[in-house]
Amino acid sequence: MKAFFLSSSIVLFAFFAHAQNFHLNVYTGFSNYQGDLQDKEFTLNQAHVAGGFGFSYDIASHFSIRTGFTIAKLSGDDKYSRNVTRNLNFSTGITEANIGMEYFITAPISQHSLTPYLFAGVALYHFNPYTYDSSGTKYFLQPLSTEGEGFVAGRNVYKLTQFALPFGAGVKLSLSDNVNVGLEFGYRKLFTDHLDDVSTAYVDKSLLLANRGAKAVELAYRGDELKNGNLNYPPSGQQRGEPKRNDAYYFTMLTLSFRLGGGGLGSMEYRCPGNVL
Numbered sequence: 001m002k003a004f005f006l007s008s009s010i011v012l013f014a015f016f017a018h019a020q021n022f023h024l025n026v027y028t029g030f031s032n033y034q035g036d037l038q039d040k041e042f043t044l045n046q047a048h049v050a051g052g053f054g055f056s057y058d059i060a061s062h063f064s065i066r067t068g069f070t071i072a073k074l075s076g077d078d079k080y081s082r083n084v085t086r087n088l089n090f091s092t093g094i095t096e097a098n099i100g101m102e103y104f105i106t107a108p109i110s111q112h113s114l115t116p117y118l119f120a121g122v123a124l125y126h127f128n129p130y131t132y133d134s135s136g137t138k139y140f141l142q143p144l145s146t147e148g149e150g151f152v153a154g155r156n157v158y159k160l161t162q163f164a165l166p167f168g169a170g171v172k173l174s175l176s177d178n179v180n181v182g183l184e185f186g187y188r189k190l191f192t193d194h195l196d197d198v199s200t201a202y203v204d205k206s207l208l209l210a211n212r213g214a215k216a217v218e219l220a221y222r223g224d225e226l227k228n229g230n231l232n233y234p235p236s237g238q239q240r241g242e243p244k245r246n247d248a249y250y251f252t253m254l255t256l257s258f259r260l261g262g263g264g265l266g267s268m269e270y271r272c273p274g275n276v277l
Helices: 002-017 205-212 214-220
Strands: 022-034 048-058 063-077 089-104 114-126 130-132 138-140 161-174 179-190 248-259
Touching (some): 048 089, 048 248, 063 248, 089 161, 161 248, 205 214
Antiparallel strands (some): 022 048, 022 248, 048 063, 063 089, 089 114, 089 130, 114 161, 130 138, 161 179, 179 248
């Protein structure tokens, strides 16, 4: 017990001794995705509000270790795309934990009113695409195997928790030695094409019906729900998605950062934004 308290005291002493190197970061903005149900590479069309928090630690004047936790929503709908006749749509929540490095082009931040930076790292995220049928009932899409995942050779059931590679750039505006605000764009490279549950080709209707039931058939192709839409389920092998390119998602965030142990807001000295670089 004495050893525990002694080691804890040493850790706490070390933390407070270097607290000026720690920052609390909070952020909010917009989330969107790239995939088969989104025509544009980068857009705020079909975007959703996202937010989170994290910490960073300055290891050198130009470098910082950062970690964060983000909650967001993604969605896509064929009615906003060129492939209207397919009539598919999805939504998913995103929870992400990440860790990475920041490189500040001009440093230290406290000596420059504007500081551009780059970042990269690794993330673990969870998603679970869903849709609503014509009666308004919610269905998660992964268990329905809409493209034959799990019973067609070569089509494995996709995992709902996966790794991603986050990277991006931003700029920070220094308000004081202890507080800065910023704007950041962050892209997530994924290793799945099933974020939207659309990837490859239609599976045989009878095979899908036998393995996953009528609801899977209903939600695998929804052109028959459209006025003057094609009532016939597409033949097996007809292209449903684009398998050669994985999906992705990205954030556009406003950030607010507080230096821990820096004297608090009451002691901050305002830095004129006009004193750039």
